[in-house]
Amino acid sequence: MKRYAFSCCLLLASLFLALPCAAARDGVTVAVQGGYQCEYGVDIPFTRSARTSDYTFAIYAGNTPEVQANVTVTTDSPVVVHLPLRYDPAGPSTHTLQVTAHVAAGRQGLDREAALSRTFTTAPTCGCPAGTAGAFYVGDGSEGAPFLVASTDQLQHIGSTAHLQKKSSFLQTGHLDFEGQTVESIGSLNSHFLGHYNGNGYTVSNLNLQNADANGLFGYLQEATIENLGVVGATVPSGGAGGPIAGVAENSTIRRCWTKGCTVSQTTFGGHAGGLVGLLYSSSVVQDCYVQNITATADTDAAGLLGMTGEVGAAVSASNCYVDGMTLSGMSCGATIGCWFAPSGSYPTLYCLDSVSYPLYGRNNQTSGVTGTKVPALTPSYLSGFDFTGVWEMKDGLPRLQVEQPLS
Numbered sequence: 001m002k003r004y005a006f007s008c009c010l011l012l013a014s015l016f017l018a019l020p021c022a023a024a025r026d027g028v029t030v031a032v033q034g035g036y037q038c039e040y041g042v043d044i045p046f047t048r049s050a051r052t053s054d055y056t057f058a059i060y061a062g063n064t065p066e067v068q069a070n071v072t073v074t075t076d077s078p079v080v081v082h083l084p085l086r087y088d089p090a091g092p093s094t095h096t097l098q099v100t101a102h103v104a105a106g107r108q109g110l111d112r113e114a115a116l117s118r119t120f121t122t123a124p125t126c127g128c129p130a131g132t133a134g135a136f137y138v139g140d141g142s143e144g145a146p147f148l149v150a151s152t153d154q155l156q157h158i159g160s161t162a163h164l165q166k167k168s169s170f171l172q173t174g175h176l177d178f179e180g181q182t183v184e185s186i187g188s189l190n191s192h193f194l195g196h197y198n199g200n201g202y203t204v205s206n207l208n209l210q211n212a213d214a215n216g217l218f219g220y221l222q223e224a225t226i227e228n229l230g231v232v233g234a235t236v237p238s239g240g241a242g243g244p245i246a247g248v249a250e251n252s253t254i255r256r257c258w259t260k261g262c263t264v265s266q267t268t269f270g271g272h273a274g275g276l277v278g279l280l281y282s283s284s285v286v287q288d289c290y291v292q293n294i295t296a297t298a299d300t301d302a303a304g305l306l307g308m309t310g311e312v313g314a315a316v317s318a319s320n321c322y323v324d325g326m327t328l329s330g331m332s333c334g335a336t337i338g339c340w341f342a343p344s345g346s347y348p349t350l351y352c353l354d355s356v357s358y359p360l361y362g363r364n365n366q367t368s369g370v371t372g373t374k375v376p377a378l379t380p381s382y383l384s385g386f387d388f389t390g391v392w393e394m395k396d397g398l399p400r401l402q403v404e405q406p407l408s
């Protein structure tokens with residue numbers, strides 16, 4: 001965000017822009033009025049007048065102040081005044097900052113109150129130039145300050161070379177709808193996504209993905225984490241390995257994710273299609289996810305949850321998931337796993353209904369273990385392992401994740 005420094009004197013009031021300077025928050029007390037809160041805001045470099053410590057900072061988006069704070073500065077050195085401000089995380093926005101200097105005790109009659117204001121426009125915080133489509137305006141990509149993803153352009157911006165492999169963290173702020181757009185998977189066979197994406201309980205709907213070598217909202221994950229995310233109504237085209245959440249997951253974690261009404265078609269030679277992930281391998285973890293109404297078609301392996309598991313590297317972990325409603329087509333079709341090709345591993349807490357006609361797995365190289373359990377009903381009494389206290393809840397007769405945000 002663009003930073004401004006103001007110097008304020010009394011009587012001969014002057015308030016002017018200066019370049020960002022090295023400044024500290026020591027010696028500054030900020031008391032925000034009216035209980036206004038926001039997890040992000042603006043940092044304002046400021047140098048006080050030698051004749052007073054007391055100021056009021058106000059930021060206007062229109063005629064009424066969005067936020068006001070009583071600010072006390074007890075040092076003559078440059079400081080940073082941080083104000084919470086709910087500015088638009090999706091693009092630039094312009095505001096007016098007004099700083100009012102109050103007369104210090106003992107100087108009544110010598111000085112008078114003075115106020116000056118300046119306008120400022122928010123700028124990208126991700127290092128990309130202003131005007132970059134999908135640039136991030138809040139956060140620095142750290143775990144403590146993830147980039148906020150508030151638009152479809154910003155979701156796609158994660159896949160740009162500027163961010164794809166920076167191991168950054170991202171936090172979605174609302175439902176995103178790609179209706180009418182054709183979009184690219186984030187990450188590919190030769191350029192993996194390495195970061196942490198938190199959907200925050202929101203959905204990504206109507207994805208119409210371009211054909212690539214690994215197909216999903218995320219094409220190829222490596223040492224990545226995807227959590228708290230729903231993908232609804234996605235069309236995942238042919239390309240080798242595909243799933244609405246991810247085409248391929250290597251050494252990655254997918255938890256508390258769900259898909260509804262998605263179509264995955266991986267009809268090129270050797271293709272794997274899954275309701276969550278196309279190919280899951282090398283110590284990856286899938287936990288607390290569900291799939292509803294998946295149509296999966298593959299040249300080789302088609303499955304309600306995972307197209308293929310564990311072809312390379314250590315066994316994967318998959319637990320506490322269910323699939324409800326599936327139409328599968330391929331050489332080997334499995335309600336939970338298409339090809340169970342793991343060095344070891346057993347997945348008893350992957351569930352579907354007794355009435356499902358497909359076997360739990362399509363093909364395997366295993367000699368022991370299971371790839372799931374068929375149950376009479378998808379209810380707590382049958383879903384052994386599910387945490388119905390902290391993770392799941394029953395809603396409209398089916399288990400849902402507590403993190404899910406309502407659609408309207």
Ligand SMILES: [Zn+2]
Pocket residue numbers: 124126127128132134135136157162163
């Ligand atoms: Zn950027």
